Amino acid sequence: MxxxxxxxxxxxxxxxxxxxxxxxxxxxxxxxxxxxxxxxxxxxxxxxxxxxxxxxxxxxxxxxxxxxxxIGYMPQTPRFPTNIKVNELISFFKKLESVDESRFDKLFNLLDLKHHEEKKIGNLSGGTKQKISILQCFSIQKxxxxxxxxxxSLDPYISHLLKNLLIEQKKQGxxxxxxxxxxxxxxxxxxxxxxxxxxxxxxxxxxxxxxxxxxxxxxxxxxxxxxxxxxxxxx
Missing domain, CATH: 3.40.50.300 (P-loop containing nucleotide triphosphate hydrolases)
Structure with missing residues (x-):
């Protein structure tokens, strides 16, 4: 409350x-x-x-x-270091908090981030940065x-996925x-x-x-x- x-x-x-x-x-x-x-x-x-x-x-x-x-927070405009790779940023996330690996992997796959792992953040589209923002916000129950x-900045599929995530978090308390x-x-x-x-x-x-x-x-x-x-x- x-x-x-x-x-x-x-x-x-x-x-x-x-x-x-x-x-x-x-x-x-x-x-x-x-x-x-x-x-x-x-x-x-x-x-x-x-x-x-x-x-x-x-x-x-x-x-x-x-x-x-x-608290999980997803800003309107994600701001991540631009000169590091996606997999490096994910490793940093995991060092900050204890991650439920099964929950994390499921969301990672739903967001289709696998083929972006070796890319630098600065080279990603706004929509892909939003996907990473969704991952860091929702991969741990808050x-x-x-x-x-x-x-x-989200396409219709990811927008639908995000809405379902909000409903799911509500159901989980x-x-x-x-x-x-x-x-x-x-x-x-x-x-x-x-x-x-x-x-x-x-x-x-x-x-x-x-x-x-x-x-x-x-x-x-x-x-x-x-x-x-x-x-x-x-x-």
Missing amino acids: ITVNNLSISYGANSFAVKDVNFSVESRNIVSIIGPNGSGKSSLIKGILGLVRPNKGSIQFNGKEENSYT DLYVIDEPTA SLVLFSTHILSELQELADRFLLLSEGSILIDDTPKNFLEKNNKVTMDEALMHFWNEEYKTKV
Whole structure:
């Protein structure tokens, strides 16, 4: 379980990227974080990962402020050393953490990385770098997975594989947080979603409930209806 209490993150004296954010999520859930550019999604993710220190508030894992969760992170743009080979990078991964070899080998084969082993990272396509990012993120079971724009640069087959991985981690007891601009992904995967706007949570709901309230079939239609018919008339 993760609990975010009155979280605020600022990069300047009067400029808050995240303002008084509150939410709590149990394990065995997939939660999507959405919002326009500059809404605070990335800052909230960095706060959860411990990459930025909040100005106020707290993030608790199982009721503890120290990081008692194991976390897998897949950034939108992988950043690996460009002058080493794929097999060298994989050896480095395995030295950092104890890997379940059967789980690792299964994912390695599914991602079809064998014929890239001797290639330097700098010579790989963006999609192949994303495959390596998937491998390092999911080859070890984690309590929490934080995934930023999960299907960026992926072909349809690997995108489908990644979605199945998210669902599988949920079934195994993990909590998955993912940010996306693709609302069909949210509708397909998320048990719940948070819409951020100007650093605050504007909507915290389930896709099913939100669609029903707005009498729409797709999240694109429902969010446009909310934005144009409800939200803008109140501001």
